[in-house]
Structure formats: C-alpha cells, structure tokens
Amino acid sequence: MLVxxxxxxxxRTLVYLAQQDENRFTPTSDIAGNQxxxxxxxxxxxxxxxxxxxxESRRGPQGGHKLGRDPETISVSDVVDSVDYxxxxxxxxxxxxxxxxxxxxxxxxxxSDVEVMLLEHLSKVTIGExxxxxxxxxxxxxxxxxx
Numbered sequence: 001m002l003v004x005x006x007x008x009x010x011x012r013t014l015v016y017l018a019q020q021d022e023n024r025f026t027p028t029s030d031i032a033g034n035q036x037x038x039x040x041x042x043x044x045x046x047x048x049x050x051x052x053x054x055x056e057s058r059r060g061p062q063g064g065h066k067l068g069r070d071p072e073t074i075s076v077s078d079v080v081d082s083v084d085y086x087x088x089x090x091x092x093x094x095x096x097x098x099x100x101x102x103x104x105x106x107x108x109x110x111x112s113d114v115e116v117m118l119l120e121h122l123s124k125v126t127i128g129e130x131x132x133x134x135x136x137x138x139x140x141x142x143x144x145x146x147x
Contacts, residue, residue, distance in 0.1 A: 003087070009037050010045050010079040014054060014127045015134060018071040025056075025064035045083060052082035072128035077119050087122075088115045 012035045020026045028046065032039040046065055049055045056068045067074070080087060088111065 004083075004085045006045055006083045007080055007085055007087075009035070009042065010049060010083050011076055011127070011130070012037065013042065013045065013049065013065075014067065014071070014074060014079065015130050017055065017065060017067050018127050018131045019134075020066065022066060025058050025062060025066050027064040031065065048083050049079075052078070054078060054082055067127075070128070071131060072126050074127040075123045076125045076127075076130075077123040080119070080122060086115070087118050088112070 013031055016031055016035055017026060028039060028042055031037065031046075032042045035042075037045075046055060046057060050057045050065075050068075053068045054074055055065045057063070057065050
C-alpha cells in the first residue's frame with residue numbers, strides 16, 4: 001500500500017512549518033524548495049490544509065504559511081482528513097458498489113479493518129512528535145571535517 005503523495009507532502013509541509021518561527025509566515029517557495037515539492041501542487045495542498053485550520057495562509061510580500069495549531073495537537077490522521085483521502089488498501093473498501101463481490105467477500109472486511117487500524121495509529125502520531133524525531137535524527141548525523 002502506498003501513502004498518497006498529497007498526504008506525504010501535507011505531513012512534510014507541516015513538519016517543516018513546525019520548525020520555523022511561529023510568528024512569521026513562510027513563503028510557499030521556501031517550503032517547496034526545501035521539501036522538494038512542486039510549488040503548484042504545494043499551493044493546492046496548502047489550500048486544503050488552510051481550509052481545515054491546520055495552517056494559516058496569507059498572500060502578498062509578507063505572505064506564506066504558518067501552523068494554525070500547536071504541532072502537538074495535529075495528528076497525521078488530521079492531514080489525511082484535510083486532504084480528503086482514504087487510506088483504504090483496496091478500492092472496494094471505499095466504493096463497495098463498484099465491486100460485484102463486495103456483498104459476499106471476506107477480503108473486504110479484512111482490508112476495511114486494516115484501514116481502521118492504520119487511521120487509529122496515525123491519529124496517535126502528532127506533527128510535534130515527528131519534529132522531535134527529525135531533530136534527533138539530524139543531530140545524530142556525524143559532521144565531517146576536512147583537514
């Protein structure tokens with residue numbers, strides 16, 4: 001199962017913003033460049049994150065984005081919800097009417113349970129925790145000096 005790119009980019013955006021000055025708006029171009037996200041696609045994602053209240057956005061020369069809530073209160077499942085994605089591992093979980101077997105298919109319930117477990121886990125992981133993990137990982141990278 002692959003996590004949709006929109007979810008991945010949304011999480012990366014929030015982790016990046018959580019590491020910026022909370023009183024300043026970060027330009028979209030800075031986020032796009034640092035996180036290797038195509039800027040036009042990032043603008044659409046930021047629009048959805050803004051609508052859900054996860055970020056604040058401002059246009060203009062001093063514009064950009066900043067977190068709309070404390071990173072400890074934003075879960076990864078909030079991001080999934082804000083970009084309106086299902087993490088169902090198979091299509092019939094999301095759209096049972098499209099499958100002739102879904103009414104009598106033992107696998108549909110299995111995959112539905114997998115989606116529920118995944119979303120439950122993601123609801124327990126916060127952007128703040130991901131920021132802490134990332135900072136620890138960066139601090140553990142050895143610095144090489146040339147003599």
